[in-house]
Amino acid sequence: MTTITPDVISQHQLSGQEYERIVDLLGRRPTLTELGIFSVMWSEHCSYKSSRVHLKTLPTQGPRVLEGPGENAGVIDIGSGYAVAFKIESHNHPSFIEPFQGAATGVGGILRDIFTMGARPIAVLDSLRFGPQDDPRNRRILEGVVAGIAHYGNCFGVPTVGGECVFEPSYSGNPLVNVFALGVFRRDRIFRARASGVGNPVIYVGAKTGRDGIHGASMASAEFDEQSMEKRPNVQVGDPFLEKLLLEACLEAMETGAIVGIQDMGAAGLTCSTCEMGGRAGTGIEIDLIDVPQRETGMTPYEIMLSESQERMLLVAEAGREDEIFRVFRKWGLDAVTIGRVTGDGRLRVKDLGVTVAEIPNAALSDEVPLYRRPATRPHRNAPLDGPAISERSGPRLASDLAELISSGDIRSKRRIWEQYDHSVRTNTVQGPGADAAVLRIKETGTSIAMSLDGNGRYCYLDPREGTRLAVAESCRNISTAGAEPVAATNCLNFGNPERPEIMAQLIEAIEGLGEACRAFGTPITGGNVSLYNETLGEAIYPTPVVGVVGLMKTRPPTPLYFQAPGRKLVLLGGLLPGASDQIHRRFGSSQFAKIVLGELWGLPPALDMEYEKRVQAAVRRIVDLDLAESAHDVSDGGLAVAVAECSFGPARVGADVRLDSPLEAHYLLFHEAPSRVLLSVAPQALPSVLDLAAEQGVDAPVIGETLAAQLCFRRNGRDLFAAAVDSLFELWK
Amino acid sequence: MKFGVVIFPGSNCDHDAWYALSHNLGKNTVCLWHQSEDLEGCDVVILPGGFSFGDYLRTGAIARFSPIMRPVARFAASGGLVMGICNGFQILVEAGLLPGALMRNQGLKFICRTVYLRTETAATPFTSDLRPGSVLALPIAHGEGCYYADTATLERLARQDRIVFRYSTPEGRITAESNPNGSAGHIAGIVNEGRNVLGMMPHPERASDPLMGSTDGLRIFASLASTLAQASRGESVRLAGLVRHTL
Numbered sequence: 001m002t003t004i005t006p007d008v009i010s011q012h013q014l015s016g017q018e019y020e021r022i023v024d025l026l027g028r029r030p031t032l033t034e035l036g037i038f039s040v041m042w043s044e045h046c047s048y049k050s051s052r053v054h055l056k057t058l059p060t061q062g063p064r065v066l067e068g069p070g071e072n073a074g075v076i077d078i079g080s081g082y083a084v085a086f087k088i089e090s091h092n093h094p095s096f097i098e099p100f101q102g103a104a105t106g107v108g109g110i111l112r113d114i115f116t117m118g119a120r121p122i123a124v125l126d127s128l129r130f131g132p133q134d135d136p137r138n139r140r141i142l143e144g145v146v147a148g149i150a151h152y153g154n155c156f157g158v159p160t161v162g163g164e165c166v167f168e169p170s171y172s173g174n175p176l177v178n179v180f181a182l183g184v185f186r187r188d189r190i191f192r193a194r195a196s197g198v199g200n201p202v203i204y205v206g207a208k209t210g211r212d213g214i215h216g217a218s219m220a221s222a223e224f225d226e227q228s229m230e231k232r233p234n235v236q237v238g239d240p241f242l243e244k245l246l247l248e249a250c251l252e253a254m255e256t257g258a259i260v261g262i263q264d265m266g267a268a269g270l271t272c273s274t275c276e277m278g279g280r281a282g283t284g285i286e287i288d289l290i291d292v293p294q295r296e297t298g299m300t301p302y303e304i305m306l307s308e309s310q311e312r313m314l315l316v317a318e319a320g321r322e323d324e325i326f327r328v329f330r331k332w333g334l335d336a337v338t339i340g341r342v343t344g345d346g347r348l349r350v351k352d353l354g355v356t357v358a359e360i361p362n363a364a365l366s367d368e369v370p371l372y373r374r375p376a377t378r379p380h381r382n383a384p385l386d387g388p389a390i391s392e393r394s395g396p397r398l399a400s401d402l403a404e405l406i407s408s409g410d411i412r413s414k415r416r417i418w419e420q421y422d423h424s425v426r427t428n429t430v431q432g433p434g435a436d437a438a439v440l441r442i443k444e445t446g447t448s449i450a451m452s453l454d455g456n457g458r459y460c461y462l463d464p465r466e467g468t469r470l471a472v473a474e475s476c477r478n479i480s481t482a483g484a485e486p487v488a489a490t491n492c493l494n495f496g497n498p499e500r501p502e503i504m505a506q507l508i509e510a511i512e513g514l515g516e517a518c519r520a521f522g523t524p525i526t527g528g529n530v531s532l533y534n535e536t537l538g539e540a541i542y543p544t545p546v547v548g549v550v551g552l553m554k555t556r557p558p559t560p561l562y563f564q565a566p567g568r569k570l571v572l573l574g575g576l577l578p579g580a581s582d583q584i585h586r587r588f589g590s591s592q593f594a595k596i597v598l599g600e601l602w603g604l605p606p607a608l609d610m611e612y613e614k615r616v617q618a619a620v621r622r623i624v625d626l627d628l629a630e631s632a633h634d635v636s637d638g639g640l641a642v643a644v645a646e647c648s649f650g651p652a653r654v655g656a657d658v659r660l661d662s663p664l665e666a667h668y669l670l671f672h673e674a675p676s677r678v679l680l681s682v683a684p685q686a687l688p689s690v691l692d693l694a695a696e697q698g699v700d701a702p703v704i705g706e707t708l709a710a711q712l713c714f715r716r717n718g719r720d721l722f723a724a725a726v727d728s729l730f731e732l733w734k
Numbered sequence: 735m736k737f738g739v740v741i742f743p744g745s746n747c748d749h750d751a752w753y754a755l756s757h758n759l760g761k762n763t764v765c766l767w768h769q770s771e772d773l774e775g776c777d778v779v780i781l782p783g784g785f786s787f788g789d790y791l792r793t794g795a796i797a798r799f800s801p802i803m804r805p806v807a808r809f810a811a812s813g814g815l816v817m818g819i820c821n822g823f824q825i826l827v828e829a830g831l832l833p834g835a836l837m838r839n840q841g842l843k844f845i846c847r848t849v850y851l852r853t854e855t856a857a858t859p860f861t862s863d864l865r866p867g868s869v870l871a872l873p874i875a876h877g878e879g880c881y882y883a884d885t886a887t888l889e890r891l892a893r894q895d896r897i898v899f900r901y902s903t904p905e906g907r908i909t910a911e912s913n914p915n916g917s918a919g920h921i922a923g924i925v926n927e928g929r930n931v932l933g934m935m936p937h938p939e940r941a942s943d944p945l946m947g948s949t950d951g952l953r954i955f956a957s958l959a960s961t962l963a964q965a966s967r968g969e970s971v972r973l974a975g976l977v978r979h980t981l
Binding site: 147150154155156157239240241242244245332333418419420421422423424425426427429430441443555557 | 743753846
């Protein structure tokens, strides 16, 4: 037996103080198995020990919230007796080490979180960040991640309907793979992860336990160094077919009424599910490892408890009704065995052939987690406040700027990625990838769900608070542009090492900004995920909070993003550049123009007036709901000129004649990323109603031109800037 | 008139087919479990899309051994209407109910997009409501949809008018660009010699609801319904002049 030396403790990523605390809590020295259990439960990944005190400040309540943070996923009421469960999770570290399986199991994990609640997953979206694609290593990571997501989601049978994909050098050694999933169910059929009822059997279902993924949760809580690739065996291997069977079997078993509580075995596997289910119900769980189905021989208790083998679930059944559950799992060809029972002593007791190998009070693992209010200074940033002077640009120069922007990695079409995802299975996808928001109908209710994932690392690097507020605003704007009302949010906070005060400061600022914005937009946070230690060789990623907003609308045919016909009026709802007169040059330094055309980063993110933003969104929801616009597109990355170009890339290739009247210089008018703007194309007879609705909300709505066949023309104050053929721009973008 | 959708472990378009038939077409539709040997009196059996048994060995290679495939084969041999969509097509090929094979897409990647299909023959119970040459917009979603058969088989399929759909442009032209997966002869769907078994890679069930952007898929199901309605009126159904067959 291994003796517990300081080396062993530090290999488990526990500090000396944390070890002392374990000894105090147990009243004795832990066994190696117990040390392993503490190390995963107290890892950053499972315990949120650096972020929890700050996360507590987030708004989590709202009239529609049925289940907030703390369960496997958040749940909101969508009316007509139905509810949706949704959450976002990161799988950054595994995806760097083994892109295909890392991303695949990321999808698998979040899907289990959804169907553990009793909901059938109907949508996946993913937010991806990679290093520049001129480096073959980054290309390999992208190809692997995309193929992994496709492999898992396509086989499981859930449509991947949207997301985002961004390239920055800061993600070179540390890609971000954040996966969002949403499922639907009856609101009176929510299952919770609670081990209630002393004496009830604890049943293990799904895949057998192997040696894969041991210490995955601790790995996800450390920075990378040169030896990280040696951690490859820590990455689990996913089996989407088995997960599909597990889904069907679980939902069918839930129908029997014999299930009391259920939790998936994700990070920290059997350890996390046993102690958390007991902890939530105020009970204990006793299991014997001899009964755990095993894929390999000779596994130690330590390995069995810490394995992160995929596609496994733990459930608690009503005593005496086990057979009803076994019958269902047999039908689907899955293992289901009783491995223990619920006790009344509040302890996790693990036996191996009757001999106790670990015994820990649940409270010690969850409530007694050392929480840190880590020191924070000023957010880390290494960018000047003022950038290079930009001289007035000629028409041809502006035309080549636009060409450069639309062919850049962040803005160009992502079709080559999303065509690898099945986005129409389950026949609910009203609006799929490539749109501002994904929209899925709920067949049972006549309502639709709109979803959008947004984040902007550059904005957050320059100002984490404002950048996060902007991400929430944009996500809500995408939802509103689809005609839906934003109702709830989830978030994935991707940051560097929180033990560095300037990184901790980024995290705190971002969480505060998230809380402010979610309160303002009425979108409570129902759950999420924190991924820290996203650093390679001491270099942190841009702080990257990713926000996922869910909206509700009546089911209707979508308003397309693309211009439909020539001769329509172009309305820029929100105004030319709201709020931009304040420090316009500084607030240009975070734009795609600064990044792509100038290769610079400076200044501040665009200014956001949340009250104004809300009014713009209210107006666009009304306009879309009344079917007054033929097309609607949120103006964001790349600014107005990019948005106009994107609207022209529909099958009909309808262009536009854009006339801007403003004293501001052309590069600001075309490429500034001021928020609170939506570009509409409107039939002339509908224009008065659109302008009335904007006026009702006190929102600027200048008519900036009209749609035109096959050409894009930009003019400023009556003078031509440039013109381009839509077809040639499309070739650059596609 | 009764439709049956087979559920194999790993089927994931079973519900979509059931919904299109029961809600969009409005016909009685039941689900059939792969371990059953009873087709429950269904007039049409659908093998849906998905990844039966994970498609781990070879697409459709394990599903063909499911108990339900015995009655399905007998039903097909006696002239019963059987339709395999995507993975269902792959299973029919593995089961020997249709000739040829489905290989990995030429580009080696899974492809999900709307494609255009030119209807090559209306002389099948699946296309009787369509006109030869009419173009349908249907989604594909597969990684292994590249149809392959030897030259003799391809010639026989053409000679016997058994190529039902070919990938085409929206205008119905057969061009290299319109073939998404490298299929031989641009083949997207074929029938057996009896013309009562259809296999096709595109998904008609995903284009059966106006909200999904196209209802062209419903025209295939509607053809089946008219064929069955005719049969129930006692009319003999004439199929392509090759076989005369009363359902």
